[in-house]
Amino acid sequence: MEHFANRVEAGERLAARLLDDSRAATGLVLHAPVVLGLPRGGVPVAAPVAESLDAPLDVLVVRKLGTPGRPELAMGAIGEEGALVRNDDVIAMSRVDRRTFDEVRDRERVELDARVARFRGGVPPVPLAGRHVVIVDDGIATGATMRVACRVARARGAARIVVATPVAAPDSLAELQGSPDVDAIVCLSTPPEFMAVGMHYLDFAQTSDDEVVRLLAERRRR
Structure with missing residues (x-):
């Protein structure tokens, strides 16, 4: 069973995969992307992705x-x-x-x-109309939160939606692949024995609200 050291390391590996896929001749196309992390745990994964893609980072709040x-x-x-x-x-x-x-x-x-x-502190969300959007979470179990996130991004006018995650349950990923709100999926691991997202991290400590706010502010400054 594949393990990630923590969310940051998972995000760095995910960013590398996205870059490799986007550079391939027939690979993933990303035009003026926006990276959206699902708070709280998806934001530390999304931050390295936004850095690598030189893209804005925002949250898309789901519950x-x-x-x-x-x-x-x-x-x-x-x-x-x-x-x-x-x-x-x-x-x-x-x-x-x-x-x-x-x-x-x-x-x-x-x-x-x-x-x-x-999380936003009065700052308006990054506009998505006509943009390519990469939605990141630290893992996908049932897929419910990711499905609703994709629905929101599409409602906001996203032209292309890419789901990106380090690990996912195979059946949930298959369901997402059939969604009209999902254009592409990048996932590093789909273990057949999947039981819970946290089992695939050596460090799965809870992400705090303060960390989410800090990561968003740091990316805005850059």
Whole structure:
């Protein structure tokens, strides 16, 4: 099973792959890209990617809707612009009723709005209209948060959306490949024994809000 030392090392390896793919004769095309990290854990991965591509770095704020009693299991996700994705299989398996789902969604919407204000600090989001957008996370388990992020980016006018991640569950990646909101995917590892993103990092310490704000500010200055 492949391991990454930490999110920064994973981001550096992901950046190298993106550069290699973009330089290939028939490879990935990136025109005036914008790099979006999914906070919090996706931002330290996205920062080296933005640096290598000489691209703006921004956040695209999403929130997983954790299943009651199993918060790590996503029964859906919400994002900016009112975006919503439901994992109907998880909802059915967990026997989550409409009222419970709506309560979790409304609670997470309050937190999402607070994080948008906290991370951007009044700075408007980087415009995406007509741009190529690389959306980065530290890993993809169910794919719910990435699907809602791609939906938001498309709604904001992104001309091309590239999903980039160090590690992903194979079935979730296959589902993303079939999405009309995803134009390309770059992933370093799709282990068949995938169980959780954190299992593929030697250091998977939680990313703080302050670190997200610092990384965004550093990239703006550059």
